[in-house]
């Protein structure tokens with residue numbers, strides 16, 4: 554099942570678009586099914602869950618973090634991940650920088666753009682992203698965004714257009730290594746690909762519904 558789901562998505566992904574398997578709330582046995590079908594990039598959204606799963610999975614898995622990260626949880630996450638996709642504030646970015654410098658690491662991150670209408674959602678504004686400077690210990694690899702949670706694909710498309718436009722703008726500023734646009738989830742990833750996604754983050758379409 555999981556292997557079939559994975560393969561049918563991979564068949565439709567253009568080359569150059571990475572599939573990030575969002576494995577939050579799913580058991581390690583499900584992750585292993587995806588791993589055995591060839592999947593190597595997995596994403597988790599909760600620090601404790603990530604820290605529990607990492608030692609149970611093969612060491613060639615690349616882990617991404619995609620949830621809200623509190624600065625007091627950095628040590629549960631940063632040692633294990635190849636990319637933090639969900640850097641949603643300058644405060645968090647500075648804390649990651651301090652950890653990276655103290656641990657002699659370079660941490661790859663995406664900046665999360667505040668998209669959609671939800672007031673409570675975290676994320677950078679466009680102005681903040683356009684004025685960001687280089688930061689010690691941090692390599693800013695691109696942008697991440699979650700479209701408005703709606704069935705209305707016109708609204709989702711407007712969100713994707715906005716983040717794609719900003720992505721192109723920052724790229725034109727010549728930021729080195731800035732080459733990743735992470736948009737698209739189970740309901741909307743084909744649309745995200747038409748708007749320049751280089752990574753899609755898919756959970757439900759691979760693993761089925763999550764049990765909370």
Ligand SMILES: *Cc1c(COP(=O)(O)O)cnc(C)c1O
Nearest residue numbers: 575598619738739754755756757
């Ligand atoms: C859970 C989650 C996803 C995956 O959602 P699905 O609808 O299950 O594909 C993608 N991105 C983020 C940030 C998530 O938290």
